[in-house]
Amino acid sequence: MSTSPGASAPLPSDLFTLAEALGSVAVLAGPPIMRAYCRCTAALKADGSPVTEADLAAEAAILPPLAKLLPHLPILSEEQASAGQAPRCAQDFVLVDPLDGTREFIDRNGEFTVNIGVIAGGNPVAGAVYQPAKGVLWIGGGGRAQVMTVLPGDSLPPPAGRRDIRARATPERGQVALVSRSHLDAETKAFLAARPCAQTLPAGSALKFCLIAQGDGDVYPRFGPTMEWDTAAGHAVLASAGGEVVTPDGAPLRYGKADQGYRNGSFIAWGRRSEAERAHAAP
Ligand SMILES: Nc1ncnc2c1ncn2[C@@H]1O[C@H](COP(=O)(O)O)[C@@H](OP(=O)(O)O)[C@H]1O
Numbered sequence: 001m002s003t004s005p006g007a008s009a010p011l012p013s014d015l016f017t018l019a020e021a022l023g024s025v026a027v028l029a030g031p032p033i034m035r036a037y038c039r040c041t042a043a044l045k046a047d048g049s050p051v052t053e054a055d056l057a058a059e060a061a062i063l064p065p066l067a068k069l070l071p072h073l074p075i076l077s078e079e080q081a082s083a084g085q086a087p088r089c090a091q092d093f094v095l096v097d098p099l100d101g102t103r104e105f106i107d108r109n110g111e112f113t114v115n116i117g118v119i120a121g122g123n124p125v126a127g128a129v130y131q132p133a134k135g136v137l138w139i140g141g142g143g144r145a146q147v148m149t150v151l152p153g154d155s156l157p158p159p160a161g162r163r164d165i166r167a168r169a170t171p172e173r174g175q176v177a178l179v180s181r182s183h184l185d186a187e188t189k190a191f192l193a194a195r196p197c198a199q200t201l202p203a204g205s206a207l208k209f210c211l212i213a214q215g216d217g218d219v220y221p222r223f224g225p226t227m228e229w230d231t232a233a234g235h236a237v238l239a240s241a242g243g244e245v246v247t248p249d250g251a252p253l254r255y256g257k258a259d260q261g262y263r264n265g266s267f268i269a270w271g272r273r274s275e276a277e278r279a280h281a282a283p
């Protein structure tokens with residue numbers, strides 16, 4: 001699939017409804033992922049094939065319904081990109097990581113997710129993050145975000161089975177920092193050492209964004225490498241819950257960086273920052 005990088009495509013006007021639809025698609029990746037997860041035991045460490053199998057099966061479950069949902073938007077998916085089949089995307093497109101947190105899958109700690117994010121004008125506007133091992137789904141779009149329990153492959157619950165979430169106001173002291181469980185670099189450690197953090201919580205994959213979005217954390221610094229498909233969905237959920245994701249110089253983290261191979265630079269995800277916190281972080 002290809003598109004002109006500057007092309008703009010019509011998006012549904014109700015971005016929260018779009019996020020719900022993305023959630024319904026993300027949940028479809030649950031059954032193939034959990035089949036591979038349950039089948040593989042110790043053999044996985046010596047032979048990574050069940051991970052690849054789960055990645056590919058999850059992507060195959062997601063892409064057709066996603067293309068039907070958003071027929072005018074190019075889809076950039078991790079496995080297709082790895083196979084050299086990525087469309088060139090710049091402004092309006094969809095980012096898919098069918099199995100984010102390969103290390104967590106291999107380590108069998110359940111902290112892996114399915115990520116689907118919609119980008120408009122280079123910004124994430126709707127997203128769904130699904131944790132199949134726990135059956136938890138986060139969705140966000142249009143300034144509204146929710147968390148709910150959904151078993152792999154099931155339908156989304158009615159409103160009574162969902163919880164609206166909002167990032168908490170960043171406390172001046174005793175901030176809770178989320179960090180990668182598997183990729184923690186020296187620069188991130190130095191950032192944390194300079195902050196009034198009471199607690200550092202490790203979490204895999206896009207769960208770090210979701211935990212801040214639901215008020216269980218304040219900051220997620222990431223100075224090590226990530227790809228756009230790792231962050232877009234969680235970024236959309238967090239932004240819809242009142243948080244933000246910025247680069248170290250304070251600019252919003254943007255998407256469609258084709259010339260950089262869709263790699264993100266360093267970023268810091270925040271809950272609802274106070275003015276004092278903004279001033280403290282100013283370059
Ligand atoms: N050296 C590296 N280069 C590029 N991306 C990296 C990387 N190390 C980690 N990542 C990204 O970080 C993601 C995992 O995030 P976390 O460490 O927060 O759980 C990985 O997603 P995948 O597991 O889907 O490949 C991968 O894309």
Ligand SMILES: [Mg+2]
Nearest residue numbers: 097100101230
């Ligand atoms: Mg990933």
